[in-house]
Amino acid sequence: MHIDPQIGALRGDHAAQRTMRSAVAQAVEDCRQEPGLAAVLAGLGAYGAGAELEDCSGLNRLVSQRGAAHSLIAPLVGRLVALHRENPLAQLAFRHQSRGGFHFLQLGARGRATLALALHDGRGGPTSPATATFPDAERHEIVLAGRAELALLDIVEDHGGSARIDSVPRRIMAGECLRFADATQSRIVQNAEGRLLVLRLARIARRPQPTRQFDLATGRLVHRASGDRRESRHEMMMALMGRMGRVDAAPVLAEMARSGSDHLRWQALRECLALDSGTGFEELERIARSPGDSLYSPAKALCARLVEAHPQFTQKESAPCPA
Known part of the structure; x- marks a missing residue:
């Protein structure tokens, strides 16, 4: 196994590790204390507890006013990018995951609701996913940057072990908002032009059905997992x-x-x-x-x-x- 010299040196430098952890924690706390994000996180708590989105003014503004999401997220992203330029080996202070062409960063979670950034990297060329996942959640996805070709999916016939899924092509760009009501609706990214950055607001159902994954060619159910x-x-x-x-x-x-x-x-x-x-x-x-x-x-x-x-x-x- 090859270990980069910088990482090797950091492993034995506990003071540097503590400094980086403190810097990341302070940056995240500063972000969450900013009036805009603080109001959104407060609204996320109410929304996660079951309040209607229309009654959560900070959150509702994100999905209803063009440009509101970008204005909220841009300072946060700028602060975190600057932090990681100064401390490139610092660990992210948010729940996150990465896989081929997709990256996810959870900004907040309250009750049944989450607010997250999702990045689709299309620089490898067009993709045609063979499967689609249908979570039992109310979802709003605001495009912050980029363009992409999607397929909007609806389960029109559900037979348990299989389903008939309608697909409608859709082209999206920065400023647009997509809404998905429940476990019968989803989407797949077929071609992202460069990078597609999305702010995703989601709330799982009070008693969620299992999250299901279907083969798009045959409609066959290929995976099922608890939605809770x-x-x-x-x-x-x-x-x-x-x-x-x-x-x-x-x-x-x-x-x-x-x-x-x-x-x-x-x-x-x-x-x-x-x-x-x-x-x-x-x-x-x-x-x-x-x-x-x-x-x-x-x-x-x-x-x-x-x-x-x-x-x-x-x-x-x-x-x-x-x-």
């Missing part, structure tokens, strides 16, 4: 317990299969079965005997398949799942 951040964390914890072989977690997973969204309950049941077939099958049978349970039909079908393939399930002995 708390449930997503629980999903990851359940998966970790399973990979660690924590048999002692089986009773907890069985309990988790009794409440929450259908998606989370089903995941808990699967992990429980894999860890301890006796505990998992007992919970599966309980659901399969409860016609009023929303998981009754899939549980009954899975129960029948498991008994047919593995008759030893009827013995209800605690053991790793043979399936």
Whole structure:
């Protein structure tokens, strides 16, 4: 592994690390205390708690007045760019992620709402995504800079494991605002001319449906994940317990299969079965005997398949799942 000399030197210079962390923290705090951004973050709190966007004046101004978002964000970006020119190895003080051609920086999160910058880098040429993601969230996307060709997507027929998706081409440029109401609407960037910078205001539903990803050519569902951040964390914890072989977690997973969204309950049941077939099958049978349970039909079908393939399930002995 090659380690740049600057990074190598910084690893042993704890004073320099503290100086950079302090500089970044102070810059972020200064930004958040500026009247414009402070008002927006206050509005984000109300919006995240369930208030109507029209009642959050600072936020509503961003999406309704042309140029308002740019005026708010430009000083923030300028301050952060200057900071990182002085301290190029400083870590970002915001939640962020990067992958090929896409970069994301979360400016704030309050309750169910988030405010973030999203950058699409089209310098590698036109792209044609094979899939599209549909989160159950109300979204507003204000174009701060750049131009791009998009496809606006609507699910017009939903069959669970597949969907018919309408696609409408749209060309956007700086100053425009896109709105997406719920889990039936999304968009993909097909060609960004240079870089496309977007300010994204989003609020997940109070009881969000799973976030789904569809293959655009066939309409086939290719991935499903919980639309709730708390449930997503629980999903990851359940998966970790399973990979660690924590048999002692089986009773907890069985309990988790009794409440929450259908998606989370089903995941808990699967992990429980894999860890301890006796505990998992007992919970599966309980659901399969409860016609009023929303998981009754899939549980009954899975129960029948498991008994047919593995008759030893009827013995209800605690053991790793043979399936």
